Amino acid sequence: MADNGVLERKRKALGEFVARLLDSEVGKDVARIVVFGSVPKGEAEPDSDIDVYIEALNNVEEVKRASEELSFEFMLHGGERIEPIVGHTFDARSPFYEPFLRRLLEGGEEVYQVDEERLRVEEARDYLALAGEYLRQSRALFPLGYYRLLIDGAYNAAELAANGLLSLKGVPIPHRHGGIVQKFAQVYILSGELSRELGRRLNRGLTLRNQARYLLLANIAEAEAQEALSLAEELIQKLEEKLAEG
Secondary structure (H helix, E strand, O other): OOOHHHHHHHHHHHHHHHHHHHOOOOHHHEEEEEEEOOOOOOOOOOOOOEEEEEEEOOOHHHHHHHHHHHHHHHHHHOOOOEEEEEEEHHHHOOOOOHHHHHHHOOOOEEEEEOOHHHHHHHHHHHHHHHHHHHHHHHHHHHHHOOHHHHHHHHHHHHHHHHHHHHHHOOOOOOOOHHHHHHHHHHHHHOOOOOOHHHHHHHHHHHHHHHHHHHOOOOOOOHHHHHHHHHHHHHHHHHHHHHHHHO
16 A cells, blocks of 8 residues: 555646646647546555546647646656546547557546536537548449448448437447447437438448448449448438537
């Protein structure tokens, strides 16, 4: 167990670091701050770093630079070394990064979190931006006749837009494609907020994507490509409308 005086000094330095970061120009972009490692576990030694995970809503590189500069100032003038790790809220919730982050922050302590409503909106906007990128690239494949790749990309765009709509409701995003379709139906279709036809088309879109990706003899032609693009366009439009309402 660490000396209480050591922990007190480190927690004081942490509090000052958090306050100065949030008061800086990048403070508006900070979504969450978690202290992890020896400090929250009560095991810090005099020469232990203060490990901090900072989650940014936007401008990740600017938040990273500001955090590192502030850390350097604390080391010079305060005698404590704060080790910031900066990530993006969108990446932190991906099924690939989330397990790593969960292990990293095990036993950690959240010391700041932005308003939950703003977090949902920003996350939905991130999904919208990525969905739009997939849709643009999928459209570019149409005149080339690369329909399988187009359908795969267009379905990704549709699914990302569906994820954005779920984020606006504060619903955790399932890790599997079928789970996303099912959760979307439960939240938006059964409630009557969006049409049953749109739910059917999303379900059909996943089937079409799987056929395009895995079945050699599947009928993948211009009509199927148009169908996939249309689905993505409508779901992106629905997400844009929901964001505009907010």
